[in-house]
């Protein structure tokens with residue numbers, strides 16, 4: 001095998017074996033072209049082949065004779081600023097999701113969040129009107145179009161939950177210990193003191209005197225002292241704040257009384273919201289209270305008939321049943337949200353860290369992005385700095401290499417939305433740098449994802465590419481991808497170098513926004529792979545993302561159909577940025 005030239009890193013023998021120690025059958029044949037060694041892998045006469053090119057020659061930086069590369073690709077303005085500020089190693093790998101609410105919904109506030117690194121804007125359909133959601137979605141899309149941001153949009157379904165719709169005040173109100181409150185579904189004009197209106201007619205069904213009513217997983221607690229038809233008179237036993245839309249749960253003898261039995265995961269309102277999301281071109285739909293894979297499959301079937309674009313379905317893990325059916329839910333969905341807020345309503349809080357770790361690990365094994373959500377920086381709703389414990393919690397999620405972190409109330413209603421985002425960003429960068437130094441080689445082995453030959457070739461290429469990239473210390477990994485599959489497979493290996501995913505499909509780019517370490521770059525791609533490689537390197541050099549002498553690993557799953565063989569080639573190449 002030819003040695004690499006012009007590379008300033010320890011030279012190692014490049015082997016097509018993957019990180020799990022499995023290796024493909026290899027045939028080394030004489031180099032083709034100028035100074036290349038090619039390791040090709042052939043199995044049966046299938047239409048796929050793997051090509052490993054280690055190229056001595058450099059990619060010249062002279063401008064191409066066509067239109068400038070810079071105009072060919074759309075690079076996210078926020079990532080570009082990050083790159084300019086800190087270089088490739090300073091590019092954040094952990095993705096950031098912000099819940100949009102009244103505190104951050106103006107075009108100016110959205111722009112500041114986008115500039116601060118928001119990768120995905122989340123809209124919780126529990127709150128506010130569809131008109132309001134529409135205006136936010138359109139404002140985000142306008143920012144993407146006009147200011148070169150690449151912020152995806154997620155809607156989050158309300159789901160069948162019992163929550164307050166009115167609690168006798170405009171915003172929050174404190175329930176004092178010993179005070180008596182009426183929980184009702186009666187319709188009345190305006191608000192009444194010490195009266196909480198619940199959203200669901202049957203909210204008190206089966207509830208008995210002596211049961212405990214818990215608000216928002218423990219913000220405040222009440223004891224049911226009397227039933228008056230369907231209403232409940234309750235005494236506050238644990239004082240606390242009642243917030244708009246706070247969730248209500250009932251407990252008997254230390255066990256949750258499940259109020260969602262018999263209710264569908266997606267309510268009729270959710271289906272209307274979903275169709276609204278389709279018509280507004282959202283990128284992700286998060287399904288609240290997913291019970292099993294059927295919930296996810298039903299929505300995917302609906303989307304496949306209603307939307308030409310691919311809208312990714314995320315399952316929220318926030319109820320006991322979702323934990324019981326965890327693997328099938330992860331398999332069926334395009335990603336997962338560990339919704340620690342509602343999870344904490346149903347299971348003891350001390351179990352949440354272990355569940356977060358388990359869900360994160362399963363998602364990585366099954367190659368699905370995972371978002372860690374709720375209360376990451378809760379105190380920043382009111383204060384300009386987080387608590388030490390909050391920073392430790394964020395750092396632990398980054399150390400677990402979750403794909404994304406999410407702000408909830410901190411951005412939606414908090415006083416310091418942009419600061420909270422900046423805390424997430426800084427903490428992520430800090431732990432990622434530490435993990436690269438310290439923990440990179442201690443990742444647990446990944447199981448094989450598939451037994452289908454064509455898919456396992458892609459998987460083997462990506463596993464090998466990451467191992468090569470790490471060992472060679474390349475500056476970056478470039479992947480050319482149509483549907484994002486190979487970019488996701490590379491990300492699953494959590495490589496040291498950043499991944500730049502070049503695609504000509506804007507929808508693929510938006511979907512990749514949730515994948516750890518992947519920066520999507522949308523633009524025109526050519527039939528000719530060599531031309532794509534050269535143009536991409538020139539483009540990245542033009543924006544100073546790579547510099548002279550940098551070595552990049554190039555991976556492709558584009559179907560470059562050779563007229564002679566009709567072969568479908570997937571490849572890994574090592575290229576040097578040249579004069």
Ligand SMILES: Nc1ncnc2c1ncn2[C@@H]1O[C@H](COP(=O)(O)OP(=O)(O)OP(=O)(O)O)[C@@H](O)[C@H]1O
Nearest residue numbers: 099100101102124126127128341342408409412413
């Ligand atoms: N669009 C909005 N309009 C008004 N308030 C909002 C909006 N989105 C969020 N909020 C406020 O921000 C808080 C946090 O929002 P978030 O959606 O993360 O929490 P949540 O309502 O508990 O979520 P979920 O219902 O999915 O568990 C909410 O309690 C609500 O007060």
Ligand SMILES: CC(=O)C(=O)O
Nearest residue numbers: 339340341342373374
């Ligand atoms: C985000 C969310 O829905 C939760 O944590 O419950």
